[in-house]
Amino acid sequence: MALLISLPGRILDMTWVLFLLLPAACLQAGNPAGFYRKRDFGVIQPARLSGVQGSSIEIPFSFYFPWELAKDPQMRILWRWKDFHGEFIYNSSFIHKHFIHKHFIHEHFKGRLTLNWTQPQTSGVLKILNLTKEDLNTYFCRVHLKAGNLKEMWQSISGTRLTITRGKHITGQPWWP
Template sequence: MALLVSLPGRILDMAWILLLLLPAACLQAGNSAGFNRVNYFGVHQPAHLSGVQGESIEIPFNFSFPWELAKPPQMMILWRWKTFHGELIYHSSLGLIHKHFKDRLILNWTQPQTSGALRILDLKKKDQTVYFCRVHWNTKRGVQSWQSIDGTQLTITQAVSTTMQSPSIVTSAVTTAGLEDTEGQRNPSLVNIGAIIGVVVATTVLITPVYVMLIFLWWKKRPAD
């Protein structure tokens, strides 16, 4: 303060202005640091995913934090479904798997990685709901625990069968097969008619010369007028 009093008038005024502006600058810097700190840690998941019934899907996740990990960090990954405080379906440390997902859940994650994915096998229609990832880890400031707020909405669609044929295609195939069978085998009635016509023609060809010869002989032997 004594130094400020000893300074010339104009310099003294500038010094007072700087002193007045300093707290505001410090406050703004503090707010900026606080904002970044709030957004620095948390658990992140995709908002929506879609899977096909009978197939598998992975729900990816990642998390971040500003604290230094303890040794050992003792990380744990938990998964809930339906609601934020819903029932646990997976616990990495306890080996817990919900009975609905028996032999259908695989966690692709290794400690101390900060990202991974939960794989759900043989998707069922009842698997359509929201899934929340929760992370526990041990830091030098104590045990921290964070969970995704919105989670991931999983939608299950029905598989499209590729073996089914449309009725028109099936009908066409049956009709074609019937035509092919008809072409391969002659109709018995048509065969009989053809045989009869053949006999009649042959008989006519044989008998006609005989009748002509008889008429000629009769004409030769008749008495002259």
């Protein structure tokens, strides 16, 4: 939206008026700088973590959104690995037809993966037990939210890059893909 002011013969004055009105036109709720539109929802997780083969690691995550939730929202936490569109390795629950199945865990992680999160918390921890060199990868947290007519999902864009080092009794060198 532009505001034009006609001041015959006073171009310099018009320039100053427009310059002074520009910050007000740029201001948006939640974006006081007005230079870009900030996302109102997202997932936060560390960029990199390192673990030792045979030990455990915790990948902390949190998420945020601008909506006030109605009573009894349905929230699910899912995790992917390898890349942004990679395989799902964990699903806190999923709906198949009319049945709710809980706690899908990828075959590679059977007996080694736990999620410390309960609805309606907005933070938690994914824990991988008994780390192996095959666990070296990038992990992405994804959130599904359903509350009344609102249905949204969002995911970490960059994920957490997990490196695995051999136990100290062997070497401290990381494995690289």
